[in-house]
Amino acid sequence: MACLLALAAAVAAPADNPPPADLPAFDCAGPFAGDASEAVLAARFGAGNVVFRTVPGPEGTTFKATVLFPRDPARRVEIAWKDEKRRRRPEHVSVAAASRWMTAEGLGVGSGLAAVEAANGRPFTMAGFGWDYGGTVTDWNGGRLARSGCRLLLRLEPTPGAPADDVDGDRDFRSDAPAMRAAKPVIYEMMLMFE
Structure with a gap:
């Protein structure tokens, strides 16, 4: 129980949750900047940790991507x-599942709704759950997580067992809506989308 309380406190306070020391921030600068290339990633992370392969996409599609750390779910990154x-020149960069990558604000897979709102400095807008793009942040509403030239896209899902029927479907909801808070969503995927 004490471990769960400590984890909840860390997720709720992004400033207290810095990126892991062995990984740079998951951000639009550094190794994932708009001018990045597979060659730069191989030089930074080691050629043996970089492969080019077909990966699953949305709605049953596939696409070719460079995959960092393909055998390590905690460090895996996909770059289209x-x-x-x-x-070269990323279209999008994504992490999911057991990822340890974190934004400069301390957000990562598993961070909760309150932590995302705190990092953004205000409520935001997100899609309802239960479909391919469910739980995607659609608008930062002028908050601190809004970026120009490169968009931080987060996808959240309800905590298992939490009520989510009132926030299902292909429509937008504010993060501070009582039904959204009741669903207790957490991040399950993070993406950097380049214009």
Whole structure:
């Protein structure tokens, strides 16, 4: 029980949850900047930790991506390229599942709704649950997590067993709506989307 309380406190306070020391921040700068390339990633993380392969996409599709740390779920990152032939200029960068990557604000997979609102400095808008793009943040409403040129996209899902029927479906909800708070959503995927 004490471990669960400590975890809840860390998730609720993003400033107290810095990125792991062995990983840079999951951000639009650094290794995932708009001018990044597979060659730069191989130099930074080791050529043996970088592969190019087909990965699953939304709605049953697949696409080609560079995968960092393909055998390590905690460090795995998928990068789709605008210039796929030369594997440069990211289109999007994503982490999910057991990822340990964290934003500079201390958000990561498993961070809760309150932590996301605190990092943003205000409530935000997100899609309802129960469909392919369910739980996706659609608007930061002018908060601190809004970026230009590169968008931080978070996807959240309800905590198992929490009531979520009132926030299901292909429509938008405010994060501070009572029904959304009752669903106790947590981040399950983070993406950097480049314009």
